[in-house]
Amino acid sequence: MADDTIMSNKNESFYRNRRVLITGGLGFIGSNLAIRLANNGADVLLVDSLEPEYGGNLFNIASVRDRVQVNISDVRDASSMKYLVQGREVIFNLAGQVSHIDSMRDPYTDLEINCRSQLSILEACRHHNPDVKVVFASTRQIYGKPDHLPVSEQHLVRPIDVNGINKAAGEYYHLVYNNVFGVRSCALRLTNVYGPRQLIKHNRQGFIGWFIRLAVEDGTIQIYGNGSQRRDFVYVDDVVEALLLAGATDSCNGEVFNVGGHGPVSLADLAELLVEVAGTGAVRYIDWPEERRAIDVGDFYSDSRKFEQAVGWHGDVDLRTGLDRTVRFYREHLNHYLDGDTVS
């Protein structure tokens, strides 16, 4: 725990009074990051479109609402972004379309948000704020179905859906703008992130938020197949710490890093643990829907050692603790995370 104190202290002094921009700042990870930064005394500007089907939710930042600036705009709006990046010292670039299912139904929207908008943001930085540091939230999805486990950054990028392709392109843009134009950037390939403030009103942004909602509402979690496929999970506070460290560490520039969980857990074990922790909910095993099976990758878990060695990060929150905190959060605030309640 001594190490954590050092890390946190380093981040705290680095970010105090620092002018930070978070795209997707009202979303799941963005809002948790915003709260941490506001509590650290940073000058925080949040940009979010509040697109109803995505993750943005003003309630997410209720506890720091008077200490952050909120600017409602879409990262697809290049002229707004050109203005908003100016004067910022660190940008956490988290805005994205994150549904794999939606990306296969409407590939153009996914392209606009995850690909073209990233270019707009980087062009804005190149021309209007070239000294900024950018941390991009990439995803383990870009690896596709792994050849070997755990998956390190040396694994081929071989996306299996449109979302993965566009996220990969967005990541590559950041590296090129770092290497060619000197806009300092790095990318964190996040594995399955869970925790308070995650979108749970529909099930198209990944399974874990949906499982949590079902457990909290005493519903039935449906597992495709026998649930033997293994994944790793990382609690949102650990991801926030990872983002802060990457933003404060120039040796990360031009690099990609996996940020994963504590090792593999089967989906069946995850669901059973969740139901146990919650004390409500049930698990049922059903056949695979064809559309989901086509883009499933089987076992996947990350090797985060490159990032651990680069910045001293390690995930602190074990799965049971993280699920317990998450369930408690949603029990208290569930009404702010259901349909029709995104702008609370």
Next chain:
Amino acid sequence: MADDTIMSNKNESFYRNRRVLITGGLGFIGSNLAIRLANNGADVLLVDSLEPEYGGNLFNIASVRDRVQVNISDVRDASSMKYLVQGREVIFNLAGQVSHIDSMRDPYTDLEINCRSQLSILEACRHHNPDVKVVFASTRQIYGKPDHLPVSEQHLVRPIDVNGINKAAGEYYHLVYNNVFGVRSCALRLTNVYGPRQLIKHNRQGFIGWFIRLAVEDGTIQIYGNGSQRRDFVYVDDVVEALLLAGATDSCNGEVFNVGGHGPVSLADLAELLVEVAGTGAVRYIDWPEERRAIDVGDFYSDSRKFEQAVGWHGDVDLRTGLDRTVRFYREHLNHYLDGDTVS
């Protein structure tokens, strides 16, 4: 040579009367492919925008003009593409913005052509011609600066310019549409291609066409640095053969293949050989311009064994022979390849 005869015969019978669409069909590779297919008795439809700065040139297909259909339209025009793909059995998808320099000056145009348009073409196939076979012309540029040589398909994709990123995304789209939607597709990662009908009116589409023009015009070829960086070169007829084989071979579906040259040659040796073959031109060594150095990758040559093993392809035309044929072509037709003469 017996093998070549078998290959050619296989292609000839496969493509006779076959309904083929070539995007970028008036460009360098597309037109050479069109001539070969027309001479094989295929039903050939060429789509090209004749965008003046790109490679399209009606003179390219002068010898088969009465045996192919030409449709002038831009692959960015999704509604035209939706119509044009219908009824085609094989699509050679070669349209692209190929200038790395231009992609860094205007990343959005590169995105529209190399990324968004590929989605449009594939969406058109998915909804209006799901039984088509698509062969996509990818590029060795997507690998970036190699970790090891020669570069196989197991090498990480790590593009170093916007063009490389968007080409990588375009390639990934083809694989996803193959794997998820059953639109049979494969991608050939072409190395430096040279030969007759290449754009030579400016130097932003790679160095080899420009070197050839300078040699033919008795100009001075400028080599950056000492010209020691090694590359591989593949003659356009060998690429045409590769495309035809890929289009006729379903075991290629869902796969990417390098299509490279006969082994590494230094740029200095290439230029000296070219001047020797041409009997005109000179070579001069100059300092690196900063903009070029930033996106140069040093030595690069491909390992094409995966493709050779998959379809029995091998490049037949050695560098001296290929350069000789190319120089002869441009000596005869130079006026059709200079400024203001793209629509001849």
